[in-house]
Amino acid sequence: MQRIPELDPDTLSEDQKRVYDEIASGPRGGVRGPLAVWLRRPGLADRAQALGRYCRYDSSLSPRLSELAILTTARIWDAAYEWAAHVPHAEKAGLSKAVIDALKEDREPTFESEEEAVIYEVTRRLNLDRRLSDDLYQRAERVLGLERLVDLVGVLGYYSLISMTLNAFEIEVPAQFRTKT
Structure with missing residues (x-):
């Protein structure tokens, strides 16, 4: 069983909602797994998802x-x-x-x-x-x-x-x- 409950998108703070919308509208198509955990700290989620986007979609590795x-x-x-x-x-x-x-x-x-x-x-x-x-x-x-x-x-x-x-x-x-x- 997960140690923390999933966040309800209807109860997100303004910062959480901004980051949530940015992640959900990007190539991942949704906010789940570690991104959903990090969203509790929107500054972490925002920076981590930007790093993840680079690592997953823009790095020089095939x-x-x-x-x-x-x-x-x-x-x-x-x-x-x-x-x-x-x-x-x-x-x-x-x-x-x-x-x-x-x-x-x-x-x-x-x-x-x-x-x-x-x-x-x-x-x-x-x-x-x-x-x-x-x-x-x-x-x-x-x-x-x-x-x-x-x-x-x-x-x-x-x-x-x-x-x-x-x-x-x-x-x-x-x-x-x-x-x-």
């Missing part, structure tokens, strides 16, 4: 690589909501079923490209070890380039924040996502 990083992070954090919400996006972006299945089972996937392997390894090491070895950093910079590596770290930070929020407040996986995992 959707396939971004979704690999997101699913790997969700799996590390056991963030069931985020996992369920992003599996369809990962499939649409071209991440293979074999990779998704391996991640779900917490096994290291066999990757089709060195880019995927680097995304996975950087994601694991930053989330689990909280740093990158010199060798991994150099490999990531060589394979991804500095700009995409910077965006990857941003994506990982944002989706770790999402995972923390979902887990701290025990946000339940909505019914719309339950059949897709």
Whole structure:
């Protein structure tokens, strides 16, 4: 059971309503999950959703690589909501079923490209070890380039924040996502 009740859109403050409307009218199409939690603090929700919009829709990472990083992070954090919400996006972006299945089972996937392997390894090491070895950093910079590596770290930070929020407040996986995992 969720630790906090959902907000009633009819009872939002002026600041909450402004942020709610901005999020709901954007590419997400609604305010749910961690965004609904953050909306209790509209300044946090506003800034976090802007970062999320960049990380999800405007970063230099291809959707396939971004979704690999997101699913790997969700799996590390056991963030069931985020996992369920992003599996369809990962499939649409071209991440293979074999990779998704391996991640779900917490096994290291066999990757089709060195880019995927680097995304996975950087994601694991930053989330689990909280740093990158010199060798991994150099490999990531060589394979991804500095700009995409910077965006990857941003994506990982944002989706770790999402995972923390979902887990701290025990946000339940909505019914719309339950059949897709």
